[in-house]
Amino acid sequence: MANDPIHQFNIQTLFPIEVGGMDFSFTNSSLFMVLTVAATSAFLIFSTSGRGLVPTRLQSISEMAYEFVAGTLRSSAGTEGMRFFPLVFSLFMFVLVANLFGMFPYFFTITSHIIVTFALAMLVILTVIIYGFMKNGMKFLKLFVPSGVPGALIPLVTLIEVISFLSRPISLSVRLFANMLAGHITLKVFSGFVVSLSAMGAVGIFGSILPLGMTVALTALEFLVAFLQAYVFTVLTCMYLNDAIHPSH
Amino acid sequence: MAGQTHSTTEGMHEAIEVPAAEHGAGFPPFDSTTFASQLLWLAITFGVFYWIMKNVAVPRIAGILEDRRDRIAGDISEANRLKEETDAAIAAYEQALAEARNKAHGIAHETRTKLKADHEARREKVEAELNGKLKEAEAQIAATKTDALSQIGDIAGETASALVEQLIGKAPTKTDLTKALKSAMN
Numbered sequence: 001m002a003n004d005p006i007h008q009f010n011i012q013t014l015f016p017i018e019v020g021g022m023d024f025s026f027t028n029s030s031l032f033m034v035l036t037v038a039a040t041s042a043f044l045i046f047s048t049s050g051r052g053l054v055p056t057r058l059q060s061i062s063e064m065a066y067e068f069v070a071g072t073l074r075s076s077a078g079t080e081g082m083r084f085f086p087l088v089f090s091l092f093m094f095v096l097v098a099n100l101f102g103m104f105p106y107f108f109t110i111t112s113h114i115i116v117t118f119a120l121a122m123l124v125i126l127t128v129i130i131y132g133f134m135k136n137g138m139k140f141l142k143l144f145v146p147s148g149v150p151g152a153l154i155p156l157v158t159l160i161e162v163i164s165f166l167s168r169p170i171s172l173s174v175r176l177f178a179n180m181l182a183g184h185i186t187l188k189v190f191s192g193f194v195v196s197l198s199a200m201g202a203v204g205i206f207g208s209i210l211p212l213g214m215t216v217a218l219t220a221l222e223f224l225v226a227f228l229q230a231y232v233f234t235v236l237t238c239m240y241l242n243d244a245i246h247p248s249h
Numbered sequence: 250m251a252g253q254t255h256s257t258t259e260g261m262h263e264a265i266e267v268p269a270a271e272h273g274a275g276f277p278p279f280d281s282t283t284f285a286s287q288l289l290w291l292a293i294t295f296g297v298f299y300w301i302m303k304n305v306a307v308p309r310i311a312g313i314l315e316d317r318r319d320r321i322a323g324d325i326s327e328a329n330r331l332k333e334e335t336d337a338a339i340a341a342y343e344q345a346l347a348e349a350r351n352k353a354h355g356i357a358h359e360t361r362t363k364l365k366a367d368h369e370a371r372r373e374k375v376e377a378e379l380n381g382k383l384k385e386a387e388a389q390i391a392a393t394k395t396d397a398l399s400q401i402g403d404i405a406g407e408t409a410s411a412l413v414e415q416l417i418g419k420a421p422t423k424t425d426l427t428k429a430l431k432s433a434m435n
Binding site for chain 1: 276277278279280282283284285286287288289290291292294295297298299301302303305306307309310311312313314316317320
């Protein structure tokens with residue numbers, strides 16, 4: 001069972017809670033959600049508690065995270081987009097820390113479950129739709145009718161735009177989910193090779209050097225992916241929010 | 250306790266159905282029985298996280314960054330103000346220096362003129378004095394000369410009369426002698 005690469009994604013109930021026949025148990029996934037939130041909040045609050053004019057190292061990490069997200073949001077959605085900063089910052093920090101927590105051995109990766117990433121993606125898309133209609137009213141629908149398109153092509157282009165809009169939550173959630181899932185499975189498979197090969201005697205131990213090297217390299221790659229996917233999720237969120245603020249292309 | 254039972258049964262379930270797991274049926278991320286719990290806990294945890302970010306972390310970091318920006322802007326304007334003050338002080342100093350130099354020039358010029366005038370006056374006075382003395386001396390010389398000359402006439406007369414007496418044995422008359430002397434001296 002230890003070698004099963006899927007085992008790490010199992011949801012294990014820690015405290016069973018059942019309401020009206022629905023299973024709302026506190027699971028290992030819930031535990032890591034709580035840990036992610038607690039660790040991130042604690043870090044951001046304690047590192048900035050000095051409010052130093054000259055930042056300490058930890059304070060500059062918090063400031064860098066803030067300015068990184070602020071820069072991303074401002075460059076894609078403009079100054080008006082800054083009203084969504086708490087949401088975008090929360091999403092970035094939550095996904096980033098959840099991804100990075102997943103890199104610890106025996107830790108559960110909450111973003112490796114499609115329902116979590118889909119819920120986060122739907123949060124973004126619903127924010128875009130609700131804010132888009134609140135701010136622009138019916139003009140928000142202009143998003144689907146690009147200007148400067150010849151009359152005959154409008155139905156076709158509109159259809160494509162609608163499909164592309166509807167596929168956004170799917171692509172946004174599947175990208176994050178699939179990256180985390182595939183990365184962790186690959187890592188597990190290669191490290192599994194090391195274990196099973198080295199059990200085969202001297203030749204096996206020699207042969208296990210290659211998958212060991214791969215595991216090391218993949219670990220580095222996975223740290224990159226953990227950051228990159230959090231960043232991609234954030235950038236796309238910013239671009240979708242820009243659509244809500246400025247619907248006409 | 251129940252949790253343990255749950256995981257054990259699930260472990261057994263997987264041990265039996267490994268091929269099925271590969272086909273997606275037992276694949277944990279697609280197990281819809283866990284969706285409700287994940288959604289609920291995600292909503293709770295992310296909701297709390299959003300609240301903390303929005304009300305504590307983000308305003309605090311924004312405040313820190315803004316304070317720093319204000320402080321830097323304030324420091325820069327203070328530095329500019331001090332620089333302007335320094336420039337003004339330098340300009341004032343240079344003006345004072347130029348004034349002092351002009352004044353010094355004036356004083357030097359005045360002193361020089363005064364000294365020159367003094368000098369000139371003294372020189373003129375000394376020259377006048379010298380001229381006076383020169384004239385006196387010349388007058389004295391002239392008097393002495395006249396005196397000497399008149400005495401020369403007497404001596405010449407006596408000598409001539411003695412000579413004539415020696416030559417002719419008879420002293421010439423005073424009138425002849427004077428006449429002769431006069432014609433000889435002219």
